[in-house]
Amino acid sequence: MLLDDLYSTFLTLKNDNLSFIYQGDFSDDITSKIINLSEYNISNISELSKMKKKVSLIMVECFQNIIRHGDEIDKKIKSSATHSRMFIARNIGANHYITSANLIENENIPKLREKLENINKLNKEELKALYMEILSNEDLSEKGGAGLGLIEMARKSGEKLEYDFTTFNDKLSYFYLQSKILGSEQSSEAGQYLHIPISIARNFHAKVISWNVLMVYKGDFSQSSILPMLKMIENNMSNQLDELKVKKLVYIALVEILQNISKHSKEVGGLREGIFLMGQKNKSYVISSGNLIYNEDVPSLKKQLDTLNSLDKKGLNELYKSTLLTGEDTYNGGAGLGLIDIARESDGKLEYNFVPFDNKTSFFSLIVRV
Amino acid sequence: MEKILFIEETEETPLIKLDSESGLMEISGRSLPENASSFFEPVHKWLSDYLSNPAINTTMHLKLEYFNSSSAKQIMQIILLFEQLHLKSNNVKILWFYSQTDELIESRGRELKNLVNIPFELTQF
Numbered sequence: 001m002l003l004d005d006l007y008s009t010f011l012t013l014k015n016d017n018l019s020f021i022y023q024g025d026f027s028d029d030i031t032s033k034i035i036n037l038s039e040y041n042i043s044n045i046s047e048l049s050k051m052k053k054k055v056s057l058i059m060v061e062c063f064q065n066i067i068r069h070g071d072e073i074d075k076k077i078k079s080s081a082t083h084s085r086m087f088i089a090r091n092i093g094a095n096h097y098i099t100s101a102n103l104i105e106n107e108n109i110p111k112l113r114e115k116l117e118n119i120n121k122l123n124k125e126e127l128k129a130l131y132m133e134i135l136s137n138e139d140l141s142e143k144g145g146a147g148l149g150l151i152e153m154a155r156k157s158g159e160k161l162e163y164d165f166t167t168f169n170d171k172l173s174y175f176y177l178q179s180k181i182l183g184s185e186q187s188s189e190a191g192q193y194l195h196i197p198i199s200i201a202r203n204f205h206a207k208v209i210s211w212n213v214l215m216v217y218k219g220d221f222s223q224s225s226i227l228p229m230l231k232m233i234e235n236n237m238s239n240q241l242d243e244l245k246v247k248k249l250v251y252i253a254l255v256e257i258l259q260n261i262s263k264h265s266k267e268v269g270g271l272r273e274g275i276f277l278m279g280q281k282n283k284s285y286v287i288s289s290g291n292l293i294y295n296e297d298v299p300s301l302k303k304q305l306d307t308l309n310s311l312d313k314k315g316l317n318e319l320y321k322s323t324l325l326t327g328e329d330t331y332n333g334g335a336g337l338g339l340i341d342i343a344r345e346s347d348g349k350l351e352y353n354f355v356p357f358d359n360k361t362s363f364f365s366l367i368v369r370v
Numbered sequence: 371m372e373k374i375l376f377i378e379e380t381e382e383t384p385l386i387k388l389d390s391e392s393g394l395m396e397i398s399g400r401s402l403p404e405n406a407s408s409f410f411e412p413v414h415k416w417l418s419d420y421l422s423n424p425a426i427n428t429t430m431h432l433k434l435e436y437f438n439s440s441s442a443k444q445i446m447q448i449i450l451l452f453e454q455l456h457l458k459s460n461n462v463k464i465l466w467f468y469s470q471t472d473e474l475i476e477s478r479g480r481e482l483k484n485l486v487n488i489p490f491e492l493t494q495f
Contacts, residue, residue: 223382223404231381244473248472249474252438255438259404259440262404320481324442325485337440337442338438
């Protein structure tokens with residue numbers, strides 16, 4: 001992943017109030033954290049709060065689908081090439097889009113396609129009838145629910161389900177499924193409805209795979225949004241990393257970078273917005289952030305970063321200590337202690353750039369490798 | 371001044387327990403607040419009062435799992451307050467706890483120890 005990728009992702013997601021893309025370890029615990037994260041963001045936008053429950057329920061169904069079908073495939077293709085499961089939640093204007101990607105066996109595609117086509121033909125009452133019928137049918141144990149999850153998603157969404165299949169190999173394909181939840185007419189202004197085709201999710205999937213990205217987040221970076229994210233990443237790492245030191249370093253860099261966005265990014269509509277990407281390749285992690293800052297703040301930040309990059313580990317340690325001793329917590333003023341800490345714990349130099357965004361602001365990207 | 375200052379631990383802030391009678395102090399857990407100076411403000415206030423009327427022995431237990439840079443400054447300030455007490459020939463000791471496998475917290479403790487002139491012990495748990 002490069003600095004330019006950060007900016008291009010930001011531009012793609014520019015109109016999103018919240019975007020969350022997750023590729024990695026899927027467990028029920030992570031499901032609940034993602035729901036916390038998105039619930040917090042939804043409740044920030046008051047007119048959307050009534051959609052909270054709907055959105056959460058669809059997310060749960062989506063996650064359980066990914067977990068259930070993914071685990072099954074895992075068992076079958078143990079030795080085969082690595083594959084990925086992905087989850088996307090986006091909130092644009094008053095609308096929500098929830099997408100999943102997981103592998104399925106090619107031989108199961110026709111049956112699944114038929115189920116989806118059938119669901120999309122039915123209206124609200126017919127869906128309810130089908131749901132009740134399947135519920136009362138006792139021998140449906142095969143895979144835990146003959147499309148009950150899909151029907152539930154269609155009912156909650158009130159819109160057609162979108163889906164797509166992309167060949168992975170001669171036995172398997174990626175199955176993409178997207179539900180949308182449209183905001184009430186009162187709250188959505190004319191022209192606000194923007195259709196997001198499922199192909200965009202497919203493109204994101206290809207990108208996060210090629211960048212080795214585990215998580216993309218765009219939205220508010222206040223502490224209550226950061227905490228569920230930290231928890232999620234922490235769980236994910238503890239499942240994969242044995243070495244406590246790396247875990248701790250990653251965690252510390254994460255906290256500093258996320259809080260840096262919150263402190264320094266330009267405030268838009270009461271929110272401190274930015275984008276955050278985290279990647280992993282083997283045992284090294286890439287933590288990156290991007291946010292808009294005022295042009296007049298660019299020179300001093302650039303100078304600070306250049307100074308840090310000119311120092312070796314010893315010099316950085318000395319600078320850390322002297323900054324620590326100067327006392328005064330310059331909250332909001334850019335104490336620099338956070339950046340020094342990131343620099344001395346990172347592997348190599350800090351990578352950064354500034355791209356002019358509009359008359360007043362520039363997009364500041366930062367990549368840290370641990 | 372309250373005899374005991376007690377602040378319960380949360381996901382992002384540490385447990386704080388300061389006892390003016392016994393002189394036993396503890397800060398433990400995670401310290402990740404965005405604005406650490408406002409979180410630690412009551413601690414500084416309490417400690418400043420304590421300095422004018424300290425117990426015979428003062429021991430500060432620091433048992434931190436994680437702390438952000440904003441908290442590092444606050445912890446440094448607290449240690450410097452204890453250093454003042456030590457320079458007034460009071461019996462003061464800082465105990466920095468780290469788990470056996472936690473190199474990072476160990477090295478952070480060592481770093482702080484070297485910055486101050488005060489009995490400062492690194493203790494494995």
